[in-house]
Structures are given as C-alpha cells and as structure tokens.
Amino acid sequence: MSGGPLEGIRVIDLTSVVVGPICTRMLADQGADVIKVEPPEGDILRRLAQGSRNPGMSGKFIQFNRNKRSICLDLKQQDGMAAMRKLLENADVFVSNVRPNALERLGLDPATLAALNPRLIHVGILAFGSEGRYANRPAYDPVIQSLSGVAATFHRATGEPRFVPMVMTDHVTGLIAAQCIGFALFRRERTGIGEAIEVPMFENMASFVMSEHMGAATFDPPAGPSGDNRLLSPDYRPLPTKDGFITIGPNTDAQAFAFFDAIGQPELRHDPRLNSASARTANAAHYFSIRKSAMASRTTDEWLAILGPRDIPCARYNTFEDLMADPHLADVNFFEPEDHPTEGALRRTRTPNRFSGGMREDKLPAPRLGAQTRELLAQLGYDDTQIAAMMEAGAAKAPTA
Template identity: 70%
Template sequence: MAGGPLEGVRVVDLTTVVVGPICTRTLADQGAEVTKVEAPGGDILRYLAAGSRSPAMSGKFMNFNRNKRAITLDIKKPAGLAALKRLIAAADVFVSNVRPAGLARAELDPASLAQLNPRLIHCGIVAFGEGGRYAGRPAYDPVIQSLSGVAGTFERATGEPRFVPMVMTDHITGLVAAQAIGFALYRREKTGQGEAIEVPMFETAASFVMSEHLGAATFDPPEGPTGDARLLSPDYRPLPTRDSYITVQPNSNPQAFAFFDAIGRPELKDDPRFNTPIARTENAAEYFRVRVDGLARKTTEEWLEIFAAADVPAARYNSLDDLLDDPHLQDVGFWQFDEHPTEGRIRRTRTPVTFAGGMRAETLPAPRPGTQTDAILAEAGYSAAEIAALREAGAAQ
C-alpha cells in the first residue's frame, strides 16, 4: 500500500513539461496512483536538460515524475484513444495541459468525459482562461512571466525586465492545480459528483503578482501607484558583508531597533523616517540604504552571531551548490538518495510537507518511456492478445 492522504486516488496524467507534471507529482507524493500517459517519443522534458546518463531520462524529468507509472499510447490512433478512455473510466482524476480545442476533438473535454465517468475530477491546465481573448494560444513559462508582470517587477526594481531564472509560473500553477484537485475531491466525498476545473497560467500568475503589488491601486480610485516599494527597491536582495553576503529582514520595531543598535546607529530609533513600520515602508529606499552601509563593516559570520543574539531575522546567502550541503536540510533529511533501476544512484528532494497520519510508504523511480504499458493495460482489462494487437498497430508501446 502506498500510504499518504491520497492513497487509493487514481490519476490519469496527460501532461508534459513542468506545469502539469509538478501538479501530478504533488498528488503522487501524497499517495495517489498516477499513470503518466505519453505519446510515442515521450514527454519533451525527457530531453530538455543536460547531464543525462541515458537518453530520455534527463535529471529535470526525473525530478518531476517520481512516484508515477508510465504508459505509452498513440491517442491519434483510435485504439490508443480507446485505451486512454478506458483508463479514464476507472479513474478519479484526469489532468491535462492539452489545449481545450484538442481535448474536444478527441472527446476528452469535461462534458464528454462526464458521460463516461460522472465522478471524474477533470482538471485542465491551460495558458489562458477560456473566457478571454487570449484563449487557445500556446504559451510556456517565459511567455507567462512576461505577460503577468513577473518580468515587470524586475523592470521596476532594476530598470530592465528580466525573468526569474526558474519556471516559476509553471510551479505556481501546478501547485494551485493540485490544491484545486484536493478541494474537488473533498466536495465529491460530500456530493458524489465529479467536477471540471480550469487552471489558467496567466490568471494564476497575475493573481500571484498583483496580490503582492496591487498596493494603493486596491482602492478605486487609486490612492497611489501599484507596487510594494520595499520589494521593488534595487537593494531588496542579499547584501554584501565584509567577506560575502547576508540577508537581514527586521520588520517589527523591536527587530528594527535591535538592528540599528547592532550597526552602531542607535539614533535611527528616533528618526521619523524609520521609527515606525509605516515610516520604514514609506522610506524603503533610505531604509535599505542604511542596511547596505551598515552590513559592509563585518563578516557574515560575525553578523549572524550578533543578529541571532538580538533575535533579528537573518540568514547567510546560499548558492545553488551550497544547498546541497546546507546543514538544516541535512538535519531534516531533505536530500534523499535512491538507486534507480536504470540510472544508478540519484539524489532527489523529499516531499517537504509531512502528515502525522502517514505518508507515502515507498518512492517509485521516475519511469522510462512505457515502462508499465503492459501492466497498466492488463489492469484495465486488456488480454495479452489485445495488448499485442495494440502494440502491433502502433497504438501502444
């Protein structure tokens, strides 16, 4: 038994790249039985990262597709599509990031699948909501970062629009989709009815950005410009010390006043620009400049000791490589090591969320293309002869 809060939930996963797989991995990590359905050739993410030990098994693919089983079906062929629908008929959840028009052509849209399985939770992850003029357009994470204001926050802060150097809007949308599926499963427990969920990347990312930066434009008419001046300061970043970098975030008065004492500027506690939270917000640029000037005087380790004694929130700056050896992550067992059946010893992140009532008992390695095709088809009721016929027709691999 898998264990975990979603034990027994069956998910058919018709997603690729990151936004969908991060959603279904989240479900799988919590015990759901996820069947990853791939076209011949497999998910493009299998090939989109360097450093693979063998073809079709990039590190990025492996990170986003653990705890899943894989079946390869050519759903452009009638027999392959029929096999997919048989899997969906027995599933609790169907997740796709196929554009709605493509789902409709294959009769995989919510209305069609509700006829097949009235209890099905149908989750469609799309670039843009169906009610708007952008509906149906293709998009990847950089397109959404550009359109949703993520890149615009960098322009406000530094004078140049930039992307966050990770597929952030994919991650956000995928996690929101997993959350929405959990909500829908809960309602189905009470009503017995299935659900159709639309999770649009653009609207999700715009909500994420503007919940933070709507600011004075919350009011109608606006009381001032959009944007949180603190977060848009060019000095809202890890700041240089005498030997490296540190991040310090004194928000409350006790924290800010302890910080002023620590940097040898106790007079700032009486400065009307800095002696209240609202004053520090309204004078964010000056407040950050005080931090920049003060922190350059000591080493990072000296500051960490001082701020720990004063209960001021602070942390060293970690590079990506530093995270591999971070002592706290080691303490909590964040890094896990497995022996993959074809890829050898691999490192992975553990699920950060824990449940006292139990977690998934085992970790399934990210599958090679079509690893469980025969087993999954057999579980769906196909005979050995029927499976052989599907393979001979090219409908399954």
C-alpha cells in the same frame, strides 16, 4: 502502495514539461496512483533538459515524475484512444495541460468524459482562461512571466525587465492546480459527483503579482501608485559583506530597533523616517541604504553572530551547491538517495510536508517511457495477444530492454 492522504485515488496524467507534472507529482507524493500517459515520443522534458545518463531520462524529468507509472499510448490511433477511455472509466482525476480545442478533437473534453464517468474530476491546466480572447493561444513560462507582470517587477526594481531564472509560473500554477483538486475531491465526498476545473496560468500569475503590487491602486480612484516600494527597491536583495553576502529582515519595531543597536546607531530609533513600520515603509530606500552600508563593514559570520542572538531575521546567502550541503536540509534528510533501476545512484528531493496520519511508504522511481504499459493494459483486461497487436501497430509502446 500504502500510506498517504490520497491513497486509493487514481489520477490519469496527460501532462508534460513542468506545470502539469509538478501538480501530479504532489498528488503522487501524497499516495495517489498517478498514471502518466505519454505519446510515442514521450514527454518533451525527457530530452529537453540538460544532464542525463541515458536518452529520455533527464535529471529534470526524474525530479518531476517520481512515484508515477508510465503508459505510452498513441491517442491518434483508435486502439490507443480506446485504452485511454478504459483508464478514465474508473479514474478519480484526469489532469491535462492540453489546449481545450485539442482535447475536444480527441474526445477528452469535460462534457464527453462526464458522460463516461460522472465521478471524474476533470482538470485543465491552461495558459489562458477559456472565456477570454487569449484562449487557446500557446504559451510557456516566459510568455506568462512577461504578460503577467513578473518581468515588470525586475524592470521597476533594476531598470531592466527580465525573467525569474526558474519556471516559476509553472511551479505556482501546478501547486494551485493540486490545491484545486483537493478541494474538488472534498466536494465529491459530499455530492458523489465530479466536476471540471480550469486552472489558467495567466490569471493565476496576474493574481499572484497584483495581490502583492496593486497597493494604493486598490482604491478607486487610486490613493497612490501601484507597487510595493520595499520589494521594488534595488537594495531588496542579499547584501554584500566583507567576504560574501547576507540577507536580513528587521521588519517589526523590535527587530529594527535591535538592528540599529547592533550596527552601533541606536539614535536611528528616534529618526522620524525610521521610528515606526509605516515610516520605514514610506522611506524604504533610505532604510535599505542604511542596511546595505552597515553590512559591508563585517564578514557574513560576524554579522550572523551579532544579529542572531538579537532575534533579528538573518541568513547567509546560499548558492545551489551550498544549498545541497545545507546542514538543516541534512537534518531533515531533504536530499534522499535513490538507487534507480536504470539510472543508477541519484539524489531526489523529499516531499517537505509531513502528515501525522501517515505518508506514502513506497517510493517509485521516475519511469522510463512506457515502463508500465504492459502491466496497465493487462489490468484493463487486454490479453497478451491484444497487447502484442497494439505494440505492433504502434498504438502502445513499452521499453524493449
């Protein structure tokens, strides 16, 4: 391994599905040695997501688990837990999305592991904060979207509650967890001591939604209703053109006035409902209706040619297939080809962020279940006989071919 700001940091990853793996993938992409600890049945995402060439290697699992090594241990067996504790003795970070009561039963709670390794940063990605009444409840992304107000934003905008059709709360919380780990590593550089971090999905998403939509309810008593009426407008979306859709964002006065000129209605810059940013915000429904009506009069390419030179933010609407053919993403080599040792030719998304001090140079393929079990046990001091005995007893597992 070489390169990357987290080179030399070892992360023990006891996470599954998306919220934890997206966090640890970010750490791995930045050079950390991420060891993914999986149970005998493996991360459920190996078989939960659609699309695969071989059992246990879904496309979604591959995207979220690159640059990691996999060790398969049965933590319910004494020998499996003993190996886990050896992994943790010299690790820098332990990340789990296991509920706190289950971690305590396993002896992987913060207090127990702090006694084992005082420098360890213990990260629990939770559904709910441990001090609230929802603590230890199970939850997945749609439960959090419903509870945190994400679904309510659609209800306010369209009259029907629904979920964002991607596991957005998992992504947001996983990225916040990676950020918290960076903060904790920085503090450990100063103190030499690790710490425990709680990263709750519900509270983080409630903050995400309400920072945007408390609005006038920020004041006590409220100065008006909650919700940003611009973002909750039914016309806050890609707008139909003659042959497709376009998205536009003329927000500043300069952009809005240039837009009025572009659509042949320069007199609108003097309309008291539209002549300032505050007026356009207060009259968002009216402003958005003008935008929608204007865009229907030309094709997408025609509008891009008119609006672009006027420095008005605008973009064509991309489907998933369009995105994979986007010329800018091609320029930055966003979709990288990969020759996976068992899955063949793949495409994977490149980490978008660049560090002038160096990036991770080696690129590990997403691992088969237990692909590095033997290698890692040997590094922990187990000999061939001990490894074979663990495999025989089911305390550890590795691919048979």
